[in-house]
Amino acid sequence: MAEISLKKVVKSYGRTPVVHGIDLEIADNEFVVLVGPSGCGKSTTLRMIAGLEDISDGEIRIRGRLVNDLPPRKRNISMVFQNYALYPHMSVRDNLGFGLKIAGQSRSVVAERVAEAAGILGLSDLLDRLPAELSGGQRQRVAMGRAIVRHPDAFLFDEPLSNLDAKLRGQMRAEIKKLHQKVASTIVYVTHDQIEAMTLADRIVVMRDGHIDQVGTPMEVFNHPVNTFVAAFIGSPPMNQLPAVVDAGRLRLEDGTTIAVPERLRARVRAGQKLILGVRPDDISPEGYGLMEDGESDRVDLLVDIAEPLGMESLIYSRLAGQEVQAKLYGPRLVAPGERLTCRISLSRAHLFDAGTGRNLEAE
Ligand SMILES: Nc1ncnc2c1ncn2[C@@H]1O[C@H](COP(=O)(O)OP(=O)(O)OP(=O)(O)O)[C@@H](O)[C@H]1O
Ligand SMILES: [Mg+2]
The missing domain is CATH 2.40.50.140 (Nucleic acid-binding proteins)
Structure with missing residues (x-):
């Protein structure tokens, strides 16, 4: 059974459809990357999976359960955005634990999960610092840590690295890949960077104008592009x-x-x-x-x-x-x-x- 399943999912804003009935089956523990040019519907698709946007038609299932009308907090999914906001007056430790604390978790569970996430992300020595005392990459790791502590069924990432400089982006790309290996989990990751897509994905989903043009492993999409759009989009310099x-x-x-x-x-x-x-x-x-x-x-x-x-x-x-x-x-x-x-x-x-x-x- 697929972990996340989209069937004929449509999103319209008013009368304007922006996602035109997409089908996608994401397996348990799979790392799926949605790529495509600006405005093709990547974030909208991710936000529909998270429950931050309602869907205009179709079905979304998580672990077999229909979630169309389920609020985000009941979907057990964590989302990491491009513009992650850390609480500036809280230490790294408190930033990591805050969500669990307000969800009513006991002190010992919070402490345990924070220590675990900090270990995974290499933040253990930074727990008492404030966000202003961290580098950009360290802050981004804290943002990921806040997602990890919740032990979600799936992680959704929306261009998490696009605010970082090229070198840091490369390092963080490797860290996200390691994270996926350490914390077995389903990941849906949005980017318009085809190098990120090629290096991270188990499967790439190439989107254009609210449609899916092709789904395949990075090598399938690279070696057998179904059309000139995919051929031009995947691979650098382009075909x-x-x-x-x-x-x-x-x-x-x-x-x-x-x-x-x-x-x-x-x-x-x-x-x-x-x-x-x-x-x-x-x-x-x-x-x-x-x-x-x-x-x-x-x-x-x-x-x-x-x-x-x-x-x-x-x-x-x-x-x-x-x-x-x-x-x-x-x-x-x-x-x-x-x-x-x-x-x-x-x-x-x-x-x-x-x-x-x-x-x-x-x-x-
Ligand atoms: N609240 C909204 N109201 C109306 N149209 C919207 C709204 N949000 C998004 N859209 C439109 O839906 C389409 C898809 O937007 P979406 O944000 O999903 O694109 P994207 O693929 O994430 O692009 P980018 O790479 O620029 O982030 C765009 O044409 C956008 O203008
Ligand atoms: Mg977007």
Whole structure:
């Protein structure tokens, strides 16, 4: 039985629907990340699970129990927000224990749970400090600790790291992952950062305009995006997408350059069909400087605009068929603006999307 189940869940504000009947089954102890651009309905979905927003239609179940009309405090779920507010005049210890205290828990239970959460989060030496005496990351840990002490059935996180600087975000990302391993628990985590999604999730839910486009493990979503939207959203730098027409059994780009149709896709295309060829920067590299050189490939010439040397690799911004294409060079070789590079393009890792619908030809 799924721990959290959403069936045809709709949310409308007045007459405007913002979540259009989504279905999602979240398993016990699963770490699920909702990603998507601003305004796609991530927070609204999370708040409906928490009970902070009522649902306009559909069903939400937690541990099999219908919770549509259950108030938040009866759902046994803890939520951690982006703008966590700690009580400034209370010590870390009291911030952690406050919720339990007002819920009527005995002193000994409060002390025990606070000690446990502080241990898990590495706050044991900071219990007597005030929030003003903590770093940003430590404060964020206290905010998480307040969720942990309640022993909830599930944790909901809404962009908990977006107020932190990049370095701290990376550290906290690792801590949240460890937390999930230490405290076996179901987590639903909202972010618009696809790196957080890739690194944290057991499964990623990619949302767009109040719909779910794809649900899958990070590798499934990365390697088999169902459409051009998911392909562009997951992966950094994003997948190159080149308009092409099927002509004489090859893909003809807008300037007449042709590229072979990947073998596994030959039976799926027809002459004249308008497609989008999707290739990640990692899968186009100067000959002899690629990571993915085995498997089926073809040759293309790229005209270099600029190159960014990153140490052991360079990111190349170039042109192909009048369009910007990003490619990767692995190795110490430097390239110069204006240089014409003969590259291998991996066909075994390339995708074809329908130009009209954006759907991956291989998506069922
Ligand atoms: N109280 C409200 N009244 C009317 N519309 C709302 C309300 N709250 C949210 N919306 C709309 O619902 C849609 C989804 O909002 P939501 O906050 O869920 O987006 P999000 O995916 O969390 O975005 P972000 O990444 O910016 O936080 C948006 O178009 C938003 O304008
Ligand atoms: Mg939001």
